[in-house]
Amino acid sequence: SSRIYDSIKEMIDKETAELYEKMDDRIPEIAGVDYKKILRRGVPSEECLLEIDKGDYDLVVIGSHGKSGLKKFVMGSTAERILKKSPISVHVTKVPAQ
Template sequence: MYSKVLVPLDGSEVSERALAHAQRVAEAFGARVYLLQIISLTHEYEAVRGGGDESLITIEYSQETARQITASRQTRAEAYLAALAAQLEETGIQVEASVRQGPTSDHIMNFIEETGIDLVVMSTHGRSGLQRFFLGSVTDRVIRSSRVPVLAVPLED
């Protein structure tokens, strides 16, 4: 039923919660697991100003600084995914890891199409209220846009 399972990761422990579920699916169906991390030149950060108001800050870098930061993030992301891939491979699961740069949801959707993914397993971050409104949810966007099933692993599973 499932032969290619995608696990998008952002480097957080929360996103890694999806790995155990993907592992179970891969073991049950003999599926290959694809680990994907997206990095970008601009990052959105949650900030708390005086009075506790949440706001969104976008930081943009000069071209040279952006190149250096991107190279560093690329190297860290590759090492991170390689370590996770090695753990899964120890259980006999075939794993491929990929790092892309740009808008997260767009790259996840493109990866699904390009690779022929038939199941996406990803974590939710448990945001609600203003955080969710301002920051959005990559998981929500993937669920709404995907033509393949998406298993959304809640913060508390």
């Protein structure tokens, strides 16, 4: 039903807004470095690669949770897919577990 869809969309939008607020607090303001926050829906690695292809970027910085073994095999690694297919440099940084 559309009420369920609207409810789920509302929850996702609220969580996204909260994550963006946290990100704003954590990203230092470095003179001369521009960055963008872009929200896209879909398969994360595919959406990121589409944005890379259409944008004018020098570097992609992406966090990785460092999954390994069975979890990585079953779910794959978004960072790894982007790293393999990106036409520009990619910096992968480990995201601490919370």
